[in-house]
Amino acid sequence: MITGNKGEWSEIYALFKLLGDRELHPGDNEINKIQNIVYPILKILRTEINGNFEYSIEDNIVVISGNEVIFRIPITEFKIKAQYLLSEIKTNQGTFALPEIEDFMKSINCLSLKASSSAKTDITIVIHDQRTGLQPSLGFSIKSQLGSPSTLLNASEATNFVYKIVGDSFSEADAEYVNSLYVKRGTKLMRDIKGRTKAIYERNGKLEFVKTQKQIFSNNLILIDSLLPQILASVLLQFTSSNQSNTEDLVKRAEEQNPLNFDTTDKHLFYSYKIKRFLTDSALGMMASKVWTGQYDATGGYLIVKTTGDIVCYHIYNKNEFENYLLSNTKFETASSSKHHFGEVYEKNGQLYFNLNLQIRFKS
Template structure:
């Protein structure tokens, strides 16, 4: 039995829909399909438990077992279209983890035995397209995000994503204990308020994970400081959305950039950060600037429409990212943040970075 959540089934839906339509449409910054901007799909390459399969669009869709070098099945694009329609209807109906018996037999007949294709990088699907710009037929890896289920995470929380802040005025042990004992629903926000009420401020000190800190500095040397300042505003209750938080620090200008000519320093840096996270960078692995998702992002919209942001459409993709992401609060006990601690008589507190789609 094939069992998965909305996100996992959405990957299969994209696979079927691209093969049935033979076109991957680009989107503008608001996720609207651009009718006259698409990439012809020539084939899809998929790693499965049985091996590697190629799904070649010709007069029919030909399934090729690459290990044994034989054709497994030939089917019409109409059959793929019918299967994708059945699947999207079932994805919309179900919650949690579920089976879709209507498509199981077909999936098995075309070499699909598991919902999520094997991958060692951030790409969920590999597509060979005809590139009108270069005339080439590149194999592109796309990351798939679905708006059919709960909001996807762009940057997962972990101890690796903790930022460390020094409390710049002294707090007594009894004050620290009282603040740490605040256990309200919004305890991090309330603890920060108590720190401020005690006449203290927070200054960025460093990060718990040096690899992530260096990854951020590779993107931009000021990025750890900028994200740290945004986290202070977020946990202080001043904003959740990335575009709003970015606007706050544009006005604040904590890095003291020369804004005489209205350069949007912070927006540019945050957009680059979001792009690199989306296409390859992870907190705990040394980042070399090389994208894993070499094609970009494919997004399944609420109505089942499938659109993409290709790396050629970088401006639209970056605007989409900053307009459709937010900070989120993970478990403070699990990831070890939000509690004041002392080292060498100085007091510190950690705040955690997690980025989620709206």
């Protein structure tokens, strides 16, 4: 029996829905369809454990071919199954099975919820671009709003940023006070990261960025932009020192404050441009603890399954829309400080330090 959570079942829903609709719409930065741009779908490619399959659309029939096996299924079947599956995803919780959908999946040689792929591509779609006349094959990772929001950049010790505490009057007693600040969440006591950051400044301390905890992450960032470690360190500190968490709001604040003293005479949006590049590379393959070569995975974008069941796409094929979507729909958040070892004043070689952690998640 096949079981999965809302996000996993959303991958099958996307397959059914797109074959039923026979077209794909790009989205704007508010995740709304751009109505005047339509990409007719020619075929969808999916890798299964028993081979590669093509779902080709011919009039009102989906022709499924692979390993010399051919099925012909009416478009209406996919429409009906997509509607039923959407309803079930919305009403179920946790991990669940859907026998009726599983039977239909087997009938079209779809044997698992997640496509068998070593890359991040969940689904590959061949479209007809009416603007260029081309028929590109576009790889997508599927992100569903039907389940819990996923992370764009996962927290780890590699995403820790190291700051030194400067200020002659900041004492060991001040450090002990900062480390005594906790906040209760449910039944657990957690380090009060924002409260501790605030307390450092209230006791005449100041945080100055030194480096990322892991050099590999620093080098990945420098590959994207030579000043990206300092830019992210500044934005991360702004997040920790304020009530703002939306990436777009934090970047706007950075543009206003200009902590790196860029020449803004001609109103260049340095921070927005550089953070967009970082978000795009994070979305398409860059991970903090692995060497980043700048080579995107087979996927080049995201399909968003909205709470309404509509699907919109963002792809590097349409770079501006993709970047604007990432900037507008992500937020900074505080991960587990005990797990990733940050948020505590510590001493090394006579100098006091304080680490902050970077994690970025999609907004709900």
